[in-house]
Amino acid sequence: KIFLSALSFLLIFSLVFVTIESVDPEPAYASSQFACFDDSGRPIGYRITASDNDNRLTIQQFRHNGSQYTYTSANNYYTNFQSAVWGSTKVTAAMMDTKGNLWAVARNGGPDLVYIDKNTGNGTVVMYNLANSGAWDGAGYFEHNGYEFLGFGKGMMGSGQLIEITGSNLTSSSSYDEWNFSSNMVSMASALKDTEDFAWIEDPSGLPTYSGVSPKIIGYNNDLQQVVLGYVTSFNASTQSMTMTFTDTSVSKPSDWLTNKASQVMGFGGSEIYILHNNNGEVRKLSYSSGSWSWSAQLGADMGSSSNVDAAACHGGSPTTTFNPTVTATQGSCDGTNREIDITLNNTSSNKAVTFYTSYTINGGSSTNLSTQQVNSASTNTSLKIPGQTNGANVVISWYAEYTTENLREPTSGTTSLSTITIDASSCS
Structure with missing residues (x-):
């Protein structure tokens, strides 16, 4: 026995x-993450829209079927309305990391940095009072030298702030640490504050360099028809400081893209950059070849117009890759x-x-x-x-x-x- x-x-x-x-x-936070890829391994893009009518954020998925983008409201997510978090619900800055974690900047007097849980629809304020005045309307996630950052500012890091992600509990303020950030602009037609959004270039191979440095982030100014590139030209981890230098290059906007209408930037894998236009909801790919930038045709059905909006993706893959x-x-x-x-x-x-x-x-x-x-x-x-x-x-x-x-x-x-x-x-x- x-x-x-x-x-x-x-x-x-x-x-x-x-x-x-x-x-x-x-x-521990995996269940709160948004999907980065569909069942075919194609990356999913997200449009985050604030509605003053029903007091919530609508998070729309748009997917690529190999030839064009498709959209159905059945794939939408919605946040719960929490007046203490979202205020008037206006949001024009959102960002997503490589795992599908999503943050947005709430225009609630602060403004405040909010982590959004996919399953509950709740937002958790993880940093208050990002700016002493004004409101950040451009934001993006990027990596540099093994560090993970959330950057935001007026447009493309104008008067920008830089936050390092230091921990794994993303709903806790202890997982975030602010760095010193400064910027230089070189012979630019654009103002950073008017370059409405930006995204991380995951692999900048083949893109224009500045003093031998490859670009880290990319933005687009629809009104002035300029592509803006940001280069990390100074980085010191011990003093937690970073400087970016910005340059711009002209590109004619698509003929049906109105001026005075912002455009949102999504970065997938490699140098796959896609732009979502606010007025008509079109998505187009922005490409660089032989010294110039160009646009693809419209990629599928448009998603409709919106003013309180941003777009994000997980920085991996290509919509045409399975x-x-x-x-x-x-x-x-x-x-x-x-x-x-x-x-x-x-x-x-x-x-x-x-x-x-x-x-x-x-x-x-x-x-x-x-x-x-x-x-x-x-x-x-x-x-x-x-x-x-x-x-x-x-x-x-x-x-x-x-x-x-x-x-x-x-x-x-x-x-x-x-x-x-x-x-x-x-x-x-």
Whole structure:
């Protein structure tokens, strides 16, 4: 009886251990995040609109089907009205990080920085009184030298403020720290305050440099028809200070985009930049090639006009990219008295070549890495095998995959662990 009790305890303990091993922990705030990608791996864009009529923010998703943007109100989210948070509900500054966390600046006397929870619709003020006077109407998230920042100001960092994200509890003011920010403008036609919005350029390769420095953020002034680039020209982590230098270049606006109407900027992966026009709700891609900027055609149905509005995205992927890598594993051939495991790297639902990283553990031991594999678009790879293991061994396979050109990763952090495989080598000899 003592032996059977001990054996039962060991079996239960082993099962619990395997279960814990096969689940990758999520950040505490993961459930509050907005989706960055649809089921095909295409990035989702968001338009955040304040309505004085029903006292709430409407957060609209717009998705790309491979050829154009589509929109349906069934995908909308709505905030709860909290007068202490939103005041008159007017918001013209919103920003989103690479994980789908969303912030907005509330015009409630402060103005105040608010973190928005996707599931509850609640907003939590995490920093009060961002400005001594006026109201910030441009905002964006960006990264530099491993630091994560929220930047906002009058237009494109005009009289700007810079906040570092320092913690993981994003509804707590202790997770944010203000830096010193200054700006320089070089022979600009635009004023920063009139460049209505900006976004992070995740990979600025091929874009114009300034004194050898690649641009960090991009904005668009619709009235003056100028593309504005911001470069980090001074950075000191010990003194928490940053200087940006700004330049601008002309680009003719689309013929149906009225002046005196702001435009919102969304950054996806790489240098994929999309502009949403407030007056007609059109979305167009802004591209740079051979020394000049140009516009795409209108990308799908417009979303209607709005004045109290901003747009945001997760800074990954491209609306025309599908990214949906998966990994499966099955017990394979006998290897003497042991049995191998065959691994399939599946990239059939992606239209880009993807790099897979896989590893495995045996009976909860240390992890062993398998060789890195690049799998072409619309393809699979079955070359990976785990060497023969003894009968009854418990094998856990973990993996992640990347397309670094557009900052795409599955999962977005950590690894995905497959269900435990218990080796059946009873028929091997």
